[in-house]
Amino acid sequence: MQILKPAVLLYFLFISFCVTSQSDEDVIKTIYSQSLTNGKSYDWLNYLSNQIGGRLSGSLNAEKAVAYTKEELDKLGLDKVWLQPVMVPKWVRxxxxxxxxxxxxxxxxxxxxxxxxxxxxxxxxxxxxxxxxxxxxxxxxxxxxxxxxxxxxxxxxxxxxxxxxxxxxxxxxxxxxxxxxxxxxxxxxxxxxxxxxxxxxxxxxxxxxxxxxxxxxxxxxxxxxxxxxxxxxxxxxxxxxxxxxxxxxxxCKQLKDVQSYNVIGEITGSEYPNEYIIVGGHLDSWDLGDGSHDDGAGVVQSMDVLRLLKESGVRPKRSIRVVLFMNEENGLRGGKKYAEVAKQKNENHVFALESDSGGFTPRGFSFDCNDASFNQVLNWKPLFKPYLIHYFEKGGSGADVGPLKTETNVLAGLRPDSQRYFDHHHASNDTFDAVNKRELELGAATMTALVYLFDKYGVNPITNKGTIKK
Amino acid sequence: MQILKPAVLLYFLFISFCVTSQSDEDVIKTIYSQSLTNGKSYDWLNYLSNQIGGRLSGSLNAEKAVAYTKEELDKLGLDKVWLQPVMVPKWVRxxxxxxxxxxxxxxxxxxxxxxxxxxxxxxxxxxxxxxxxxxxxxxxxxxxxxxxxxxxxxxxxxxxxxxxxxxxxxxxxxxxxxxxxxxxxxxxxxxxxxxxxxxxxxxxxxxxxxxxxxxxxxxxxxxxxxxxxxxxxxxxxxxxxxxxxxxxxxxCKQLKDVQSYNVIGEITGSEYPNEYIIVGGHLDSWDLGDGSHDDGAGVVQSMDVLRLLKESGVRPKRSIRVVLFMNEENGLRGGKKYAEVAKQKNENHVFALESDSGGFTPRGFSFDCNDASFNQVLNWKPLFKPYLIHYFEKGGSGADVGPLKTETNVLAGLRPDSQRYFDHHHASNDTFDAVNKRELELGAATMTALVYLFDKYGVNPITNKGTIKK
Structure with missing residues (x-):
């Protein structure tokens, strides 16, 4: 274990003080500013798309993407980073x-x-x-x-x-x-x-x-x-x-299942470590383009959520995980496996957010939750207004987080502008040049802001089996 | 004059009956549906951009654009279409x-x-x-x-x-x-x-x-x-x-001013013909690209507003004009000339809407008006929610409509998503391929819906010099 020097300790105390004394408005402003001026999502997407390319489950590229994202998460200084094994179908064109x-x-x-x-x-x-x-x-x-x-x-x-x-x-x-x-x-x-x-x-x-x-x-x-x-x-x-x-x-041909992995990184919660908040996208893609919108964007945005929290001086109370799911496109094995293991370990997943609708300008979120939790979310809506985030509706969340549903938790999906999405979806023109850097970064910031709020306030305490959490 | 056959008359009576008995929700739904399934804006833009190209004031292309848009407006069966002469500067690269x-x-x-x-x-x-x-x-x-x-x-x-x-x-x-x-x-x-x-x-x-x-x-x-x-x-x-x-x-060189034109089309109001509602964009552009976003988009959207009103069975009470302004980019001569003539003729311009912020997904409008009129507009906001139009703020309107400002009227600018706009603005990549058909059409529909409401309800009667209009 590394011994912190007094100056470093003071720095952390300072940051910690700043954040606890900062208003939600200020923290969220810092998050957006960090993403737009110092974001990593676009660079990561550039590598995933242009150095690796399409990442069909079971392909060599999919395994390269596992190794690359694990390596990048390792660099972020999270509390844990690991691979979760999952067998996936292998279909070849x-x-x-x-x-x-x-x-x-x-x-x-x-x-x-x-x-x-x-x-x-x-x-x-x-x-x-x-x-x-x-x-x-x-x-x-x-x-x-x-x-x-x-x-x-x-x-x-x-x-x-x-x-x-x-x-x-x-x-x-x-x-x-x-x-x-x-x-x-x-x-x-x-x-x-x-x-x-x-x-x-x-x-x-x-x-x-x-x-x-x-x-x-x-x-x-x-x-x-x-x-x-x-x-x-x-x-x-x-x-x-x-x-x-x-x-x-x-x-084309369906081959035997092969070994692959979900990639997971975690900042362990300081107060409620067994309350999990996850944010994710899927690492696999179709093979025709390079999967920049579907779902390279969701992957790099989710990775940046944890980095942006750290960069903005947020010290989470709950455990925040990024989960890069394998095999959303043709099997959902990663999503199912993650939920299965979470259940086995009795991990309480209070909030799960997925980005799998493209890297376009974010408009808001769709929520799968009970009315009390949804009302809690609606109270936060004004905090998002300066960022033109206006869409807060009940509805679906995302395929990969779906298996985590319980009666009391909250699932959500980022909802970017959808007009151009199907111009590129699953086609050879789903490529890096179709993603705008700022739009991607705005999405990452919007996700981070919602994760910050759920971490700070928890999921609606009244309905959460009577446990009061602040 | 053409004599209408009884069947045709019955048809018009039927349409007229339908519209008067339709709710605002229904009319607006028809407008959006018409634009997305039967819009003309994208075809017009294709011609302006790919058959004509960049339209710098005083250039041959600018004059081609005048002739083309006049001809297209002539085909729409409006009550009047004309050219308004204006001298413009001519700078050549x-x-x-x-x-x-x-x-x-x-x-x-x-x-x-x-x-x-x-x-x-x-x-x-x-x-x-x-x-x-x-x-x-x-x-x-x-x-x-x-x-x-x-x-x-x-x-x-x-x-x-x-x-x-x-x-x-x-x-x-x-x-x-x-x-x-x-x-x-x-x-x-x-x-x-x-x-x-x-x-x-x-x-x-x-x-x-x-x-x-x-x-x-x-x-x-x-x-x-x-x-x-x-x-x-x-x-x-x-x-x-x-x-x-x-x-x-x-x-490059500044030459002598040359003759050019604003292009204007009008549906004359059935009840208040001297109350004018105008919708416009600027016909000129810079010369490097083909001016698709700046402001071909605004031109074709404005043209389609009048067509969409007709197609949706709306018979305006007030006179609705499309004005395609010349020389916004380097002189604003068209905007100034239009306002000058309007003043001379004592035309009461109650509402003017400009689209000059690109052809991207519309998010709402910015309004230059008094509080009473703004409150009136805010009452209409729920009508736009199904179309994800959420931005209704006070602020600037547009350069070309600016000279029409009075104490009581309402000026507004369409506010599309702005993230990609400056990637293309005034550069050689402001080209047709950067415009998405649906996004353009959604903008045209959003403008049409607002024009429909202002035509139906008029500008806030209380502040409008005491005149009660319904």
């Missing part, structure tokens, strides 16, 4: 997918597709068949086996443009991607092409997870996303002539 | 600027500069001199004639990163750009280099207006902006060796 539309006279038009995560491959020479467009599972059912059998099903329901929250528009479409193959297989379809979950018309196909659930292997049909521009083209060509054929070839 | 830093041993490093708008040229062979860095006019004064004479002055005060509103950070720096040459000239400086007004470190020099006021011609020294990266380089090199020299060459 194989060689680049290839697809074209063929007219009856043999003319072909190449289109942009990518395999959906979890999909099986096509036969090695590819798959060519007639293709039929539907907008939803009801249309599929109405067409029935007679019209579907032997064909490729093309799901082409676009995201609803007049929903303000683009995640709602996503929620209204994503069943085509996740369950499209499963449903189409029931009617004898041989493959599935899904319009990319993208509000823009452009040439990028967007991947994402799909599942077969308990479908037997011989019923599992290959499934790919098509870019919105090519989806529109395909739809138009089908309207002109429904006898056109679609060809696609993909060699 | 000449051939591309060139600059380097030279060390005493003769090594040169090329750096990125651009002439500031309104600057004189360097001598035709360029200007080479020692260069001295200052952060503000106080430092300049302290150095005095002895240290400044015969040198180039380098203003290097960066925008303050920890201000949340980037326009505040801009306001804290822009005197270096506007008045830097005037001030440095007092002490015998031979030229001025100004750090670009940009919060990012990158290679784009940002132009913008500068002035000499009543400085005699022989005291007018050339002034240019340097990119932030090259500003940092220059500063570092000066710290290592203050005997380095700076060379720059620019051939």
């Amino acid at each position: 194989g060689i680049k997918e290839y697809a074209f539309i063929e007219t009856p006279n043999g003319q072909t038009t190449i289109v942009n597709i990518c395999a959906l995560g979890g999909s099986v491959a096509t036969p090695s020479l590819g798959l060519k068949a007639n293709i039929i467009e539907v907008k939803n599972f009801e249309e599929l059912e109405a067409l029935g086996k007679e019209k579907i059998e032997g064909k490729i099903v093309f799901y082409n329901r676009p995201m609803q443009a007049d929903l303000i929250n683009t995640f709602e528009a996503y929620g209204g479409c994503v069943n085509q991607r996740y369950s499209g193959a499963m449903e189409a297989s029931k009617y004898g379809a041989v493959g599935v092409i899904v319009r990319s979950m993208n509000l823009r018309l452009d040439d990028y196909p967007h991947t994402g997870s799909m599942g077969y659930e308990d479908l037997p292997n011989d019923k599992r049909i290959p499934s790919a996303a098509i870019s919105t521009n090519d989806g529109e083209l395909l739809s138009t060509m089908l309207q002109l002539d429904n006898s056109i054929k679609f060809y696609f070839k993909q060699s | 000449g051939i591309k600027e060139y600059a380097f830093i030279e060390t005493p041993n003769g090594q040169t490093t090329i750096v990125n500069i651009c002439a500031l708008g309104g600057s004189v040229a360097t001598p035709s062979l360029g200007l080479k001199a020692n260069i001295i860095e200052v952060k503000n006019f106080e430092e300049l004064e302290a150095l005095g004639k002895e240290k400044i004479e015969g040198k180039i002055v380098f203003y290097n005060r960066p925008m303050q990163a920890d201000l949340i509103n980037t326009f505040e950070a801009y306001g804290g720096c822009v005197n270096q750009r506007y008045s830097g040459a005037m001030e440095a000239s007092k002490y015998g400086a031979v030229g001025v280099i100004v750090r670009s007004m940009n919060l990012r470190l990158d290679d784009y020099p940002h132009t913008g207006s500068m002035g000499y006021e009543d400085l005699p011609n022989d005291k007018r020294i050339p002034s240019a902006a340097i990119s932030t990266n090259d500003g940092e380089l220059l500063s570092t090199m000066l710290q290592l060796d203050n005997s380095i020299k700076f060379y720059f060459k620019q051939s």
